[in-house]
Amino acid sequence: MITTIIFDFGDVFINLDKPATEKELKKLGLPSINKELSDFNKLYEIGKITTSDFIDHYQKIIPNTRKEQIVYAWNAILKEFPEKRLDFIKKLSIEKKYKLLLLSNTNELHINWIQENISFYHDFKSCFDSFYLSYEINLRKPDSDIFQYVLEEHKLTPENTLFIDDTEENTLAAQRLGIKTWNNNPVTEDVTELFSIKSDLF
Structure with missing residues (x-):
């Protein structure tokens, strides 16, 4: 589960x-x-x-x-943040069925841009129990250390943990530690479809 x-x-x-x-x-x-x-x-x-x-x-x-x-x-890599995804994570946060964590390879310039251009960034961030950015924790995906760090910080059981990432290299690294994964395709899939696409996990 x-x-x-x-x-x-x-x-x-x-x-x-x-x-x-x-x-x-x-x-x-x-x-x-x-x-x-x-x-x-x-x-x-x-x-x-x-x-x-x-x-x-x-x-x-x-x-x-x-x-x-x-x-x-x-x-230039950074584009729009569809508000339906904010609504999705807000709903999950309110329901409190799952511990919600964010784990991102990112840097200070990108976060500065997001803070300046995504008006609801702070609302988004507040939906998570913890918010891990690579430049703040000095670790990055797909290195196993970053996954071990999160597992240990929250005393997580890998088989009860789902990791969602669009980069296969990252999801494969998580799988090697026993973590369940969804390597989402951003062209054809949307995170808001999580519970229908990965219904077998829930």
């Missing part, structure tokens, strides 16, 4: 355009996001690099760019 639901944020609640950031950076003159830069971005995502240092690094590798241009390109 599921007693805890752990939700991802991007492409579960807020819509993403994942190729958009690289497209915008290329417009500024970046050839591509190579492995070295991808690893650098991951360090920012776990809070090992400050936002100021992050922007400075991009300004060095893309000459003659302004801070605002880098921030705009970086946040």
Whole structure:
């Protein structure tokens, strides 16, 4: 029986355009996001690099760019947050049938954008028993440490826990720890359909 639901944020609640950031950076003159830069971005995502240092690094590798241009390109991935998903999580929160947790790979610039552009962000956040962002806890998916951290923090039984994420690499990592998963497809599925799509779990 599921007693805890752990939700991802991007492409579960807020819509993403994942190729958009690289497209915008290329417009500024970046050839591509190579492995070295991808690893650098991951360090920012776990809070090992400050936002100021992050922007400075991009300004060095893309000459003659302004801070605002880098921030705009970086946040281009973030799109709309359909309000029906807020209604869904609010209802779950009120019903109190499940412990509700959010577990997201995200960074300070993205959260700042969300706070400024999603008017109901604080209402959304208040629906969760705990709200884990990778840059605040210095851990990221799909590393097993982040799942172990959440399991231990809340004394969760993996087989009674459901993890929802649009990235298969992340759900596979959770499965290896015995956690039930839903690797949702953001194109064809919506988190609001959870109890019909995954009815076998409830």
